[in-house]
Amino acid sequence: MSLMNVLARAEAVAAGRAVPAATVRHRRIAERPLVLVPLTTAGEAGAPLGAMVGTDRAEPTLLVVPQPLDRELRFAFFAGLAAAVLPVVDAYADEVETEPATKNREEVEVCADAPQIVVPNSAALDYVRLLGRSTRYLRTVEDPDAPHPVPVPVPLLGRWLTHYAERARTPGSSLLVAMTELLTRHWATGQSAMEDQHLGALLGWIDPPDGLDGGSAAARAQTGRGPDGLLLSPPAGPATDPVFDNRVLAPALERYDAARSAGATGPMRVAEADVRRLVASQLRPTWDDVWHGVDLLRALPEGAHVEERWKRDRWSFTGHRDRLRAGEPPQPRRDDAVTAAQKLAGRETAQARLYAQEALDDPLVMAARRLAGEAFTGTVLSVEMTWSEGRRPMPRPLLTLTTPDLPQADPATRAYRALPGAKSAQTAEVVSLTPAPGVPAQRGAGGAPAEGPSAAGGGPAAADVPPAAGPAPAAEPQSGPLWQVVVRLTGGMGTGKTPREGSVPEPGDRVTFTLFAHDQRGGPALPEAEATPWTHGGPPQARETAVPEAPDTATAEDFL
Template sequence: MSLDVLLGLTAVANRRAVPRASQCHVHLARRPFVVVGYHVPGDPGSPLGILCGDRRDQPRVIAAGEPRDYDERWRTLTEFALNLNGYLGRYAMPSAPSRRQGRSPARARPVIPQLVVPNADTAQWLCQELGLLLRYLQPERDPRISPALPVAGAHLSFFDQQRVPGASLVLAMTEVLAQHWKTGQLPSMDSNLASQLAWIRRPDTILEAENALPAGPVPDPEWERKTYTRSTKVFNQLRSVAGRPGDAVREASNTVWEALEPAWKAVWESLDAVNELPEAEHVAERAGGDEMQWHRHAERVRGNRAYFRRRPRQLQVFRYLNRLERLTGNLDRQMALDDPQIMARHVASGDALSGTVVKVLPEGTGRQGRRQPRPIVHIRPDLPFARPLGTHLWFHCAVETSRAGNPVRPSVELEITGHDADGIVELTVVSNAIKREHHRRLPLPDTRQVFAPFEPPTFRPDAIPDVLPWTHREPEED
């Protein structure tokens, strides 16, 4: 039985979500920009209503009284674009911090904009579908199109590209909560923010939350048939009466507010729940990469060079997949090293070795005629460990100071060289602790240690093959 299955059964038995992590593994901005919205089913470019803003108690209510009216549609999108561009403009610094220059103590915490939405569907609607629609608009050809719309489309398309493992520029709260808590419901039901949050914060309201109005982006058909249809009729009647356009707008705003207010509060409550966890060690490092990506994009926007291809080239796809693979591996490694509760899942699956150090032989016997003897470590595993001989594991040591005065965390590479009848595992040092001056990095006897399968990160240039794989090549023409 995997540890995730055990946590799920425990959550069902206790009728309450069980923590999957003991630390927060996402960067939380001080003032995120929260967006909750609905759009017309089948028409992502026609929003019914949007709540947005960076203040919990002062959301901006944007309502389309008649979404089938193109003038009303562009007015709604323009109002949202102005709010989004105004928020992002606060973070558009003239120059980006250089990786080589380092980071001053005054700016130790990265400062990045952050788009927070209830679920992954809303993130896809805003960043991918709405960004694709807005970024190609040409205001000079249509007076109804505001110049703010293509700028907002460029920003949303950038956020869509940054929805990669470890990035914190866009947070879908259902994904963030699932990363840190295990509920007793099916994974597909975790896409409902209300029920997922109820498992974590208010277990006595789980059944009520499951029947709540979904948090967008496509509205509930029953709500649309009963509530929004009536509101549209009232809006059109009030708009046709001279001197009452303000009443029409208030009617539409009240309808949108009543529908989206629960999701708005749920997003902020989810942020509070995640913020209660201590921040993991590598979070700031990943957020620093997000900061560099954002400033590069902001510079392209200032120079009117924020171009996006409708269909990426084969080389771009190849590099993107390589980037996803690299970021996924880095995120798994960093989360496991930062969080003992996540490392426990790797131990339970048999990928990592956890146990008590029985003895350490700093002057081990040489192997295959090598002159330099290699230290040997004997481990009594906490769980049966059956990885084959020759498997490499890494022991991550305490932080040291390099010759340049910078803090570093060396990793000792070991190889499984034996299993005895009592279950003792023999590990032979391969690198980073062979010399006598580095023997201090070896684990001490009678201590419990973890040997992980995560290789330390190394810089690898973007190696492009001479011939792209067949999956990335266009079909040859006859």
């Protein structure tokens, strides 16, 4: 947890409500998201109890399993979930747009948009992954040899849920998102990260009801019970309240089982309706809370790089659509070594890209980077034009800045600056870092600037952080020059001897340099699956033809 986050949580406790942790929205919120609130049976992770799903907050689809231990009823639940989800997916599959050809790619079509699934919390997201894994291999009624066939759309639903759950592991993806993670990314509360997983408590801090502060509203959501002894705000799925399970749900299930065993159609329908009513009473508050969170997030302006990350999600959605239409088999239970390495490398690259883009989009996030010494913002004092040596001299201007920040940079450290309208960042290198004239030098061990009063006062103080709502101001106040940094620009100025107009700041301009790259490069190429080294399982053919190792011979010591 960063120092800025700790400070924000302390401010939330003092203010009695959550404080903004971002000035813009760093994730996409679709115009019509598909909200899914699942509920599972206590002690049976693979036995769904019910779900509320749909794109219309006023008319959700309610799915209930009146006896979760019955296989046929569970399959009927999966079929109902497929009937609610797959039409939404299909509505986006055929609306495409053409991407122009590039140097490395021919002209290609990509889906113009993709459906977004929103679940209450990270536990519900893991449950979506479980549903996908447990249904994508099921055999359907089209297979005459299937011992327990399922309706035809169920395996297709499992493959889509698996893809969405895998994509959710990519940092910055918005295909499948948990509402608690979205809200905690944009607001800081006065409770622990574990308590933030309760959606009702989290919303109590962010938007408390009239007459209550954040702490009181969160406590009411977590522990408040009505006259019947049930929670006013049930857990935000997929878990259920133990009191609800023991006092209400278990007797209702017993009545359903008794009526079903007796073959009494009328009493069985009454008992089933009773179970549906009880499950709906646990799902509806969470359903309303998810949509409340959607409204809060939509009120924030969208970050500049969100659309770029959503385009990557659209490419992912299009690729899975094409694999399904090509008749490829379901996703394997376990990835091979090359695929696993590719996924890990892709997620590491996405994390670094997200780390940089959020700071570039949000002054409040950049303030945390400045406080950590990973960036600095200052005013240009002077610009000295110099050129590189060689047959073709290139401009290498020296900028002298004063900044209240203390960048953790040695001479020759690479720095980066975002240029408006440019595809890539302008590169630079730090030449020197010294105390500004009139400020006494404070050095730590080894001659490095010490983390003393100047360093603490030089970070982005409360006056340096822009307001946490609305667009960032053109310039932020400065408490006073503390450090003088000399930076040499090394790129982003064109190919001529004279720098391109606007690529070199002028004295008086306020600029920001980061010590982290804005664009991430891919790692080294991985071998083909046929060339996998023996340390990672060997080639697939070798694994298939390998003779299994004989077990050890049993001895007398193996038996009691």
